[in-house]
Amino acid sequence: DAGVIQSPRHEVTEMGQEVTLRCKPISGHDYLFWYRQTMMRGLELLIYFNNNVPIDDSGMPEDRFSAKMPNASFSTLKIQPSEPRDSAVYFCASSPWTQGPSTDTQYFGPGTRLTVL
Amino acid sequence: AQSVSQHNHHVILSEAASLELGCNYSYGGTVNLFWYVQYPGQHLQLLLKYFSGDPLVKGIKGFEAEFIKSKFSFNLRKPSVQWSDTAEYFCAGGGATNKLIFGTGTLLAVQP
Numbered sequence: 001d002a003g004v005i006q007s008p009r010h011e012v013t014e015m016g017q018e019v020t021l022r023c024k025p026i027s028g029h030d031y032l033f034w035y036r037q038t039m040m041r042g043l044e045l046l047i048y049f050n051n052n053v054p055i056d057d058s059g060m061p062e063d064r065f066s067a068k069m070p071n072a073s074f075s076t077l078k079i080q081p082s083e084p085r086d087s088a089v090y091f092c093a094s095s096p097w098t099q100g101p102s103t104d105t106q107y108f109g110p111g112t113r114l115t116v117l
Numbered sequence: 118a119q120s121v122s123q124h125n126h127h128v129i130l131s132e133a134a135s136l137e138l139g140c141n142y143s144y145g146g147t148v149n150l151f152w153y154v155q156y157p158g159q160h161l162q163l164l165l166k167y168f169s170g171d172p173l174v175k176g177i178k179g180f181e182a183e184f185i186k187s188k189f190s191f192n193l194r195k196p197s198v199q200w201s202d203t204a205e206y207f208c209a210g211g212g213a214t215n216k217l218i219f220g221t222g223t224l225l226a227v228q229p
Contacts, residue, residue: 003160048216056216101217102215102216
């Protein structure tokens, strides 16, 4: 398996523009997670899905952020409109279900480095 | 609230030195603890994890961690580091909330 795939790897955009980040989880995994990494706050969970259904979006910072998972092999994280404080590395991770998302190993993608000017 | 703290943000060691990275958690009830590592240019990957049983957990590449319940700690150790251990290390905890909480990470630089 190719592992978790994220695109693009780097994104530079201007304030106010819409940004869409994409993720393809490992085939057969039931959970998908979106994280944001910044120097100040470290690695924060934004939202996670179980079998394509959003389970916990309490980490989504505000209404400008939205995430979807239309099928088991694809998810998007959208920021509209983007702001400079959204600059960060965004990671997608997936895991199989054996005992639950706080127990099972998560497999991370390479991340998307977002810069909002 | 549940939280995970890593107090060492940046650690510099010489090769062959011993390593101990601190991790403290604040959880009530059952807690699952993890160490993840991100080598330069690579994905985050699991180093080791603790659920129950023997509080001394051994992971890949000679790393180990000890769960000390009375101290709410899960420190990562390695007796002799190598230049290839240069990476960022993340402690994480999971419990009743059914999601992982990560610490802010510790950047380890090993000088040859």
